[in-house]
Amino acid sequence: INHFPWTRAAAHTLRLKTQEYVAFTSRFISYINIPCYFRECCQPDWISFNPKGLEVDLQQRLFGQHLASRIILKAVNWFINNDNTKKPLVLSLHGPTGTGKSFVSKMIAQNLYKEGMDSKFVHLLLSTFHFRHVSQIETYRSQLQQWIKGNVSNCERSMFIFDEMDNMPPGLIDSIKPYLDYHHKVDGVSYRKAIFIFLSNAGGQHIVQTALEFWKAGRDREEIKLCDLESALSLSELNDKSSGLWHSSLIEEHLVDFFVPFLPLEHKHVVQCVLAAMEDDGLKPDTSVADQMAGDFIDFPKPERLFSSHGCMKIDSKLPYYV
Ligand SMILES: Nc1ncnc2c1ncn2[C@@H]1O[C@H](COP(=O)(O)OP(=O)(O)O)[C@@H](O)[C@H]1O
Numbered sequence: 001i002n003h004f005p006w007t008r009a010a011a012h013t014l015r016l017k018t019q020e021y022v023a024f025t026s027r028f029i030s031y032i033n034i035p036c037y038f039r040e041c042c043q044p045d046w047i048s049f050n051p052k053g054l055e056v057d058l059q060q061r062l063f064g065q066h067l068a069s070r071i072i073l074k075a076v077n078w079f080i081n082n083d084n085t086k087k088p089l090v091l092s093l094h095g096p097t098g099t100g101k102s103f104v105s106k107m108i109a110q111n112l113y114k115e116g117m118d119s120k121f122v123h124l125l126l127s128t129f130h131f132r133h134v135s136q137i138e139t140y141r142s143q144l145q146q147w148i149k150g151n152v153s154n155c156e157r158s159m160f161i162f163d164e165m166d167n168m169p170p171g172l173i174d175s176i177k178p179y180l181d182y183h184h185k186v187d188g189v190s191y192r193k194a195i196f197i198f199l200s201n202a203g204g205q206h207i208v209q210t211a212l213e214f215w216k217a218g219r220d221r222e223e224i225k226l227c228d229l230e231s232a233l234s235l236s237e238l239n240d241k242s243s244g245l246w247h248s249s250l251i252e253e254h255l256v257d258f259f260v261p262f263l264p265l266e267h268k269h270v271v272q273c274v275l276a277a278m279e280d281d282g283l284k285p286d287t288s289v290a291d292q293m294a295g296d297f298i299d300f301p302k303p304e305r306l307f308s309s310h311g312c313m314k315i316d317s318k319l320p321y322y323v
């Protein structure tokens with residue numbers, strides 16, 4: 001085809017303009033990163049640790065857990081600020097029901113991910129839901145491995161919370177052992193920035209016993225040190241069949257970085273929980289109602305009636321019956 005010279009010139013200019021336009025637009029898009037502007041990405045805009053926020057949350061919103069509060073803050077700070085971590089952070093939280101284990105896990109997520117627990121990089125696994133059928137353990141093993149690998153390849157700063165560890169089919173957790181260990185990479189994937197949190201009641205009875213002994217001796221609860229709970233968090237206690245905890249080599253092989261004890265909650269802590277729940281509901285804090293409610297919650301051990309057997313669990317749903 002024979003073009004007139006001016007047509008060719010115009011076409012050439014147009015082509016140049018189009019190329020320029022495309023180049024400019026793509027530079028612009030990559031500069032402001034449009035997809036990650038609107039949707040959560042595995043980037044600092046969406047994942048950045050707020051140490052002060054975690055400290056304040058632990059100090060002001062978590063009641064009666066001086067040990068857990070201290071250990072969690074130290075552990076998370078140390079891990080996030082360390083660029084040369086050799087393995088993922090593995091925390092194992094132990095204690096009676098309703099004492100703040102899930103609550104604290106949520107606080108960590110909220111101060112690390114902009115989307116908190118709703119982040120697509122935070123994963124909650126419930127044993128009674130996700131691993132219901134003990135007979136399918138082999139399937140679960142490979143599924144769990146693949147699933148964790150997929151998530152960590154997608155974002156190395158991923159967080160996995162394993163709730164109800166007591167109900168986990170024995171041996172299942174061992175399938176993720178290679179990921180928790182000191183490996184540079186497993187199968188091309190590095191797990192060194194991931195966070196694993198295990199929640200269980202194992203050791204809980206022993207922790208309660210220790211808290212009771214301190215009380216009987218007239219000693220302050222805050223005097224309880226981690227070493228006083230050493231036997232509660234020992235290998236034999238946590239691997240005891242009756243504790244129902246995974247019979248795993250995780251503990252023996254020192255893959256858990258921090259064991260975090262949660263103490264049973266006393267009357268004054270339940271009062272604090274009720275007052276906090278009232279504030280959350282936009283109600284005027286009423287100490288006499290909180291006192292009455294706490295009185296109903298405190299139910300064990302039998303003669304002393306010192307602790308709440310369900311901690312601060314279900315306070316928000318019971319509150320309407322009291323106010
Ligand atoms: N130590 C605590 N301080 C403040 N609130 C608490 C504490 N323990 C429990 N709660 C309240 O009770 C609710 C249930 O506690 P949770 O963390 O789920 O218990 P568990 O230890 O069984 O995981 C929490 O969402 C929180 O509102």
Ligand SMILES: [Mg+2]
Pocket residue numbers: 098101102103163199
């Ligand atoms: Mg829980």
